Amino acid sequence: MKRYLALSGGVGGAKLAAGLAQALPPDSLLIAVNVGDDFEHLGLTICPDLDTVLYTLAGVVHPQQGWGRGDESFGVLDELRRLGGDGWFTLGDRDIALHLLRRQLLSQGLSLSAVSAELARRLGVAASVLPISDQPVRTIVHTDQGTLAFQDYFVRLRCEPALRAIDFEGAGKARLAPAVRALLASPELAGVIVCPSNPYLSLAPMLAITELRESLRTLKVPVVAVSPIVAGAAIKGPTAKIMRELGVHPQASVIADLYADFVDVVIVDEADAALAAGNPRFAVAPTVMKTVAQKLALANHCIELIGKLHR
Amino acid sequence: MKRYLALSGGVGGAKLAAGLAQALPPDSLLIAVNVGDDFEHLGLTICPDLDTVLYTLAGVVHPQQGWGRGDESFGVLDELRRLGGDGWFTLGDRDIALHLLRRQLLSQGLSLSAVSAELARRLGVAASVLPISDQPVRTIVHTDQGTLAFQDYFVRLRCEPALRAIDFEGAGKARLAPAVRALLASPELAGVIVCPSNPYLSLAPMLAITELRESLRTLKVPVVAVSPIVAGAAIKGPTAKIMRELGVHPQASVIADLYADFVDVVIVDEADAALAAGNPRFAVAPTVMKTVAQKLALANHCIELIGKLHR
Structure with a gap:
């Protein structure tokens, strides 16, 4: 059986992950998700990217915002704010149920x-x-307003501080999750798909794990990435703003540079076709995923590209 | 200034506590509450009796059930049950907000x-x-179905197992909360009121703290108790059932026996007036508190009785 590894952050990555989940049989797909955004809040263990991917694949994600649950209530958060508690991180009641359950399972000694x-x-x-x-x-960000925990920067301060540098605490010691390591070493692995997530905030924390980057570099099967940058802007989120703050011109070609050591081909949007013309490091496809059909089409495009690269 | 100490468990005690809070200026009243029911559940620190007293005094308690919030929603619990999580302990969304806030404050190192x-x-x-x-x-209960944590017995199994004996883990080492100790030693203390809570499950865990029972025994000011048993039955809860299982005939006079070493007078309901006739260890008053006026009247009765006992 051919199997695929997808690397995903939150909203943008989750869309392609949903397409891949539709395109492939369940046991052919492993979606490995960023944990750099994870944090402890109100005694809960919150894993925003894992939750976004789970909610998206379960079909219960909020369709407009792309994260959180669609059919959600806010009884806890309303009361917490009334009581003067920390209300800056939006937590729906259903979301809290998942966090409580996760906390309980973790406290039983299970791995994440x-x-x-x-x-x-x-x-x-x-x-x-x-x-x-x-x-x-x-993920720890160094900004013009000091060093901040990721969610402090991302949610509480809405990415307003200008980014100077980013650190990934624990990445040096972290090992790959056993199932991810096993798949990377498996003869069944057909290819790796890097989803269109923020390269600095979603993919970089994953790639900072030495074991992952080394595995990808030495991999015998194709690695394709989908650019989250379309016509010089991000579909969603602060990717372009962050690129400018880090002194990088926001364009799809940057993705190829960032992943140069392990990616075979970067898929850019049709809007960036000129950028990719005649360059075998790029492929062109519609990358904007608003509908189920668009997600599935891009997923199939990635799978087909991997097939072609094998030949 | 005259000050009063009230000892209270949950629902029944909270009603008299509410009456006392109405009858006395705020800084004249300290309500010390049972912690034997406290437990960790889903990573939350839940203090059922403290919450019941707080909600009752705040006027937000569920008017019929006497615990939990009146205006409550159950978004978290519904989803938790849908996800196959522990749903046996009823937790409303507003309630969870309080538990999250408590957990956060405790984790900052504050005392309970x-x-x-x-x-x-x-x-x-x-x-x-x-x-x-x-x-x-x-509180740990030994029952015909084995030894159980209190909430397992009280909520999950609805007090159905027959009680054989009760233990209070930690009571041997526990010290009084500093403010309670200070009031018991204060020349301002006018008297102590033992609220009509379950003597075995709500008062016993408190009285198992040696420092409390010793302080009450040697106290120079009056201690009055209100019987939770009216005409051989408990107003609410399993007190009478537990008495029968422990081989005690459920009647108001038992309260006087249980607290004989430190209580001056037990207030029994008018329904038990015959029991109390001619016995200076008893006083008679309407003890059923359904209305605000009834709570206030019983509170004033306790305060007046303490005044009389001083003379």
Whole structure:
């Protein structure tokens, strides 16, 4: 059986992950998810990217915002704010139920992988959705307003501080989750798909795990990436703003540079076809995924491209 | 200034506590509450009796059931059950907000007393509502179905197992909360009121703290108790059932026996007037508290009785 590894962050990555889950049989797909955004809040263990991928694949994600649950209530958050508690991080009631359950399973000694597999099962998600690592990796941002924990920067301050540098605490010591390591070493692995997530905030924390980057570099099967940058802007989120703050001109070709050591081909949007013309490091496809059909089409494009690269 | 100490468990005790809070200026009343029912559930620290007293005094308690919030929603619990999580303990969304806030404050290193004072402040409760101890005391019941943690017995199994014996883990080492100790030693203390809570499950865990029972025994000011048993039955809860299982005939006079070493007078209901006739260890008053006026009247009766006992 041919199997595929997808690397995903939150919203943008989750869309392609959903397409892949539709295109492939469940046991052919492992979606390894960024844990750099994970944090402890109000005594809960919150894994925003894992949750976004799970909710998206379970079909319960909020359709407009792309994260959180669609059919959600905010009884806890409303009361927490009334009581003067920390209300800056939006937590719906259903979301909190998942966090409480995750906390309970973790406190029973299960790894984050085992907990994620159990949560996927309970949400009716057939594909494997796993953390890239069972060890904590925490994104820390150095900004013009000082050093901040990721969610402080991303949610509380809405990415307003200008980014100077990014660190990934724990990445040096973190190992790949066992199932991810096994798949990377498996003769069944057909290819790796890097989803269109923020390269600095979603993919970089994963790639900072030495074991992952080394594995990808020496991999015998194709690695394709989908650019989250379309016509010089990000579909969603602060990718372009961050690129400018880091002194990088936001264009799709940057993705190829960032992943140069392990990616075979970067898929850019039709809007960036000129950029890719005549360059074998690029392929062109519609990358904007608003509909189920668009997600499936891009997923199939990635799978076909991997097939072609094998030949 | 004359000050009063009330000892209270959950629902029944909270009603008299509410009456006392109405009858007395806020800084004249300290309500020390049972912590034997406290437990960890889904990673939350739940203090059922403290919450019941707080909610009752804040005027937000569920008017019929006497615990939990009146205006409550169950978004988290519904989803938790849908996900196959532990749904046996009823937790409303507003309730969960309080538990999350408590957990956060405790994790900052505050004592349960300090956290309870802060939660009272945020709920707009002026009187002091404090745990009897800042150290954990955990009620353990030995039943015909084995040894059970209190909430397992009380909520999950609805008190159905027959009680054989009760233990209070931690009571031997627990000290009184500093404010309770200070009031018991204060020349301002006018008297102590033992609220009509379950003597075995709500008062016994408090009285198992040696420091409390010794203080009450040697106290120079009156101690009055209100019987939770009216005409051989409990107003609410399993007190009478437990008495029968422990081989005790459920009648108001038992309260006087249980508290014989420190209580001056037990107030029994008018329905038990015959029992109390001619016995100076008893006083008679309407003890059924359905209305605000009835709570206030019984509170005033307790305060007046303490005044008379001083003479």
